[in-house]
Amino acid sequence: MSANRRQFLLSTGALLVTAAWPTISFSQTEPRRGGVLNVHLGSEQRILNPSLRASTGVYIVTSKIIESLVDLDADGKPVPQLATSWTSSADGKTITFKLREGVKWHDGKPFTSSDVQYNALELWKKQLNFATALQLYLHAVDTPDAHTVVFRYERPMPLDLLLRALADLGYVVPRHVYEKTNVLENPANTAPIGTGPFRFVEYQRGQHIIAERNPNYWRKGLPYLDRVVWRIITDKSAATAALETGQVQLSAYSQLSLADLDRLRKNPKFEVRSKGLEANVFNNTLEFNFRRKELSDVRVRRAIVHAIDIGFFIDNFLYGLGKPATGPIPSSSSFFPKGSKPPYPFDTKRAESLLDEAGYKRGKGGVRFTLKLVPIQNGEDVPLLATFVQQSLEQVGIKVEIVQYDIAGALNAVYKDAAFDIATGWHQYRGDPAVSTTVWYRSGSPAGAPWTNQYGWKSDKVDKLIDDAATEIDPAKRRALYADWVKAVNEDLPIWMATEREFYSVVSRNVQNGHNNARWPSSSWHDTWLKA
Amino acid sequence: MRLFALAGRRLLAALPALLIILAGLFLLLQLAPGDTVDALVAQMGGGDATMIANLREYYRLNDSVSVRLGDYLWRLVHLDLGHSAIYGKPVALVIAERLPATLLLMGSSLAIAFAVGMAFGVLAARRVNRWPDTLISTLGLVFYATPSFWFGLMGIFVFAIWLDWLPSGGFESIDVSLHGLARVADIAWHLTLPTVTLSLIFLAVYLRIMRASMLEVSTQDFVRTARAKGVGETAVVVRHMLRNALLPMVTLIGLQAGTMLGGSVVVETVFALPGLGRLAYESVVQRDLNTLLGIVFVSALLVIAINFLVDLLYARLDPRIAGTH
Numbered sequence: 001m002s003a004n005r006r007q008f009l010l011s012t013g014a015l016l017v018t019a020a021w022p023t024i025s026f027s028q029t030e031p032r033r034g035g036v037l038n039v040h041l042g043s044e045q046r047i048l049n050p051s052l053r054a055s056t057g058v059y060i061v062t063s064k065i066i067e068s069l070v071d072l073d074a075d076g077k078p079v080p081q082l083a084t085s086w087t088s089s090a091d092g093k094t095i096t097f098k099l100r101e102g103v104k105w106h107d108g109k110p111f112t113s114s115d116v117q118y119n120a121l122e123l124w125k126k127q128l129n130f131a132t133a134l135q136l137y138l139h140a141v142d143t144p145d146a147h148t149v150v151f152r153y154e155r156p157m158p159l160d161l162l163l164r165a166l167a168d169l170g171y172v173v174p175r176h177v178y179e180k181t182n183v184l185e186n187p188a189n190t191a192p193i194g195t196g197p198f199r200f201v202e203y204q205r206g207q208h209i210i211a212e213r214n215p216n217y218w219r220k221g222l223p224y225l226d227r228v229v230w231r232i233i234t235d236k237s238a239a240t241a242a243l244e245t246g247q248v249q250l251s252a253y254s255q256l257s258l259a260d261l262d263r264l265r266k267n268p269k270f271e272v273r274s275k276g277l278e279a280n281v282f283n284n285t286l287e288f289n290f291r292r293k294e295l296s297d298v299r300v301r302r303a304i305v306h307a308i309d310i311g312f313f314i315d316n317f318l319y320g321l322g323k324p325a326t327g328p329i330p331s332s333s334s335f336f337p338k339g340s341k342p343p344y345p346f347d348t349k350r351a352e353s354l355l356d357e358a359g360y361k362r363g364k365g366g367v368r369f370t371l372k373l374v375p376i377q378n379g380e381d382v383p384l385l386a387t388f389v390q391q392s393l394e395q396v397g398i399k400v401e402i403v404q405y406d407i408a409g410a411l412n413a414v415y416k417d418a419a420f421d422i423a424t425g426w427h428q429y430r431g432d433p434a435v436s437t438t439v440w441y442r443s444g445s446p447a448g449a450p451w452t453n454q455y456g457w458k459s460d461k462v463d464k465l466i467d468d469a470a471t472e473i474d475p476a477k478r479r480a481l482y483a484d485w486v487k488a489v490n491e492d493l494p495i496w497m498a499t500e501r502e503f504y505s506v507v508s509r510n511v512q513n514g515h516n517n518a519r520w521p522s523s524s525w526h527d528t529w530l531k532a
Numbered sequence: 533m534r535l536f537a538l539a540g541r542r543l544l545a546a547l548p549a550l551l552i553i554l555a556g557l558f559l560l561l562q563l564a565p566g567d568t569v570d571a572l573v574a575q576m577g578g579g580d581a582t583m584i585a586n587l588r589e590y591y592r593l594n595d596s597v598s599v600r601l602g603d604y605l606w607r608l609v610h611l612d613l614g615h616s617a618i619y620g621k622p623v624a625l626v627i628a629e630r631l632p633a634t635l636l637l638m639g640s641s642l643a644i645a646f647a648v649g650m651a652f653g654v655l656a657a658r659r660v661n662r663w664p665d666t667l668i669s670t671l672g673l674v675f676y677a678t679p680s681f682w683f684g685l686m687g688i689f690v691f692a693i694w695l696d697w698l699p700s701g702g703f704e705s706i707d708v709s710l711h712g713l714a715r716v717a718d719i720a721w722h723l724t725l726p727t728v729t730l731s732l733i734f735l736a737v738y739l740r741i742m743r744a745s746m747l748e749v750s751t752q753d754f755v756r757t758a759r760a761k762g763v764g765e766t767a768v769v770v771r772h773m774l775r776n777a778l779l780p781m782v783t784l785i786g787l788q789a790g791t792m793l794g795g796s797v798v799v800e801t802v803f804a805l806p807g808l809g810r811l812a813y814e815s816v817v818q819r820d821l822n823t824l825l826g827i828v829f830v831s832a833l834l835v836i837a838i839n840f841l842v843d844l845l846y847a848r849l850d851p852r853i854a855g856t857h
Contacts, residue, residue, distance in 0.1 A: 129578060204806065235802050238688070247699070247702070405565060407566075411573070452578075
């Protein structure tokens with residue numbers, strides 16, 4: 001741990017290091033220009049355009065080439081990138097951004113407010129997942145001059161929500177390249193053009209993506225790196241081997257197997273860290289289908305949660321990488337209700353008595369009833385949790401059958417056909433509950449939309465809290481509304497957030513200025529450099 | 533000439549089979565739950581209902597199965613393999629990009645498996661029931677029984693991580709741009725481990741077949757006659773026994789062409805090679821129907837072509853085969 005901290009200090013401030021760690025050699029505290037950073041990319045991306053596709057897989061590559069209006073700093077607070085300042089009107093319906101001047105696209109044309117206008121109205125509002133909901137009430141974007149852009153909303157838009165969301169959902173691609181074309185088939189989707197520190201060079205399908213230094217970058221003298229190369233390695237063991245042989249120097253967002261993450265922690269060549277990835281936190285989830293009579297009874301849902309020793313699961317199956325969640329908002333978020341505890345701690349006796357009370361006594365062979373469990377396979381831990389749930393519930397007399405699908409099949413079974421009783425999956429928290437968390441609880445989503453409320457559960461009280469919080473512009477009131485909301489959903493337990501987990505990066509110790517903001521693998525790397 | 537007529541007939545006969553395979557696969561894949569938009573949304577980590585509905589419209593997933601199948605076959609008649617939903621470009625182009633790596637891997641693995649398998653088989657047969665035979669047969673059994681992903685990972689562990697002799701994956705070096713012979717050498721260097729990994733299991737099969745075949749031929753009358761005529765031992769083995777023992781080996785090449793394509797999925801994944809096998813796997817996971825059908829089409833053509841070559845080889849090895857047809 002102390003080695004990690006030392007490395008972190010070294011990468012954040014040379015002065016600080018000089019004072020605090022006099023034993024470190026100083027020869028390399030001065031950033032070195034040059035070098036190639038090789039990065040592991042675990043899955044091939046269909047489209048390299050963060051204005052069309054919001055996902056970490058896209059950001060790992062494109063955020064070096066294309067920039068968003070704001071980025072986050074080390075504490076997760078929004079900081080200027082393409083936008084230099086922002087103000088909100090008193091009613092929260094008008095938000096004005098000042099844009100950076102003197103920025104040029106990689107093809108030489110100037111970056112202006114008209115680019116932002118086009119992205120907001122045509123791409124974010126119409127095409128970009130998560131942003132179509134975020135920008136639902138955006139009705140106009142004005143461009144009073146080339147470097148001012150005014151977002152006009154029909155309902156109040158909390159400034160903190162918008163800024164936090166824009167770090168991921170505010171990437172800007174050039175209007176002159178996309179306008180009047182078929183946006184989904186535009187060749188720039190796989191040969192991106194942006195304003196970022198690196199220029200796209202080539203994308204060899206199945207092999208690699210290369211970007212090189214942008215000599216005309218607006219941060220003068222940066223970036224330090226000559227090139228960034230993303231190597232597409234889909235097999236987790238092969239990716240670990242690539243790290244160990246030095247073929248790649250970074251694997252972010254926990255793309256390696258848990259066993260390898262644990263093993264590499266002991267390897268002095270690497271640092272395994274979650275600091276620098278705080279903006280993305282995720283939960284292991286347990287979804288209940290309320291169309292099943294037994295599960296629509298809150299006592300049964302509570303009994304199920306009481307029956308699962310999630311602490312044991314984390315220690316033994318996840319190598320201790322995580323902790324029991326206390327609700328849908330993670331403890332690292334500013335919306336986290338202080339002092340929250342897991343609402344239903346492990347207690348099989350309590351579970352049994354709740355089930356008896358609900359009227360499901362043990363029958364033949366000690367079985368109360370049988371449930372069908374669908375694991376939504378987007379991580380090796382999901383089927384592990386499914387098995388653990390199966391074994392835990394057997395102890396209290398609930399028999400569980402696991403039905404296996406691949407991810408497309410599982411999403412279909414759970415979110416379209418409702419062909420499940422319980423499901424295990426992942427939830428990702430994206431900086432603000434309104435971005436991608438409340439849709440898990442808000443009723444009224446059309447069937448077939450994954451990771452939205454398709455469980456047959458509805459609460460007018462919760463719906464109202466969600467709607468109110470999404471348009472509340474007073475940050476303190478907003479926090480209070482979310483605290484009420486957490487209380488309400490913990491009470492009724494429509495979904496159980498089982499664990500709270502961080503993403504991990506494995507990074508070579510040669511990489512300097514790494515992980516110096518809250519979403520570093522998804523940020524621009526303009527100041528990252530490599531030790532010789 | 534008669535041989536070419538035979539091959540032509542074979543090719544014509546393969547056409548209806550090809551059609552049935554493609555239509556069957558198309559219908560079979562309709563049974564898989566989830567479509568390409570489900571897979572896409574899974575990769576994005578979520579999205580809302582309107583966006584998803586728009587994408588379904590865009591990929592024309594709302595049309596009926598019969599309309600889409602009809603469309604596909606009609607396009608196939610024009611030799612148009614369609615558009616890939618994953619890569620957003622023509623399937624023919626996507627496959628053309630991936631084919632070289634697979635062909636190279638398959639070709640070199642087959643060559644190694646065949647050559648080494650033959651040599652070991654002959655050696656084992658010549659020393660039957662003595663220690664070289666026992667050793668070779670045991671090795672063959674081990675190669676055959678071990679899954680190729682394990683061999684691959686062990687190969688990476690020993691030769692890439694531990695000894696640092698060979699690259700752990702990839703098709704060629706990308707830090708430096710190489711041309712001509714240097715590039716060929718570089719690719720060969722990268723393909724060493726994958727080729728050996730893929731060839732081991734096939735090598736074991738060839739070894740067993742060659743050994744059995746040699747033993748069988750050695751008891752035949754013409755071998756005894758040759759020996760009785762006083763032909764030297766080497767000449768007996770090479771000219772009389774080997775040529776006859778090779779027939780079942782050649783048959784096996786035709787049969788294994790398809791299997792090898794399947795086996796390359798694992799090897800391409802473990803070694804991060806941009807080949808057809810991995811593309812096929814990716815297309816299934818991403819429900820990219822056009823690409824998958826395109827791969828099946830190309831693989832079928834490949835198997836037909838290899839079998840055609842095998843037919844030619846037959847005639848060379850045993851003139852009676854060309855004669856009887």
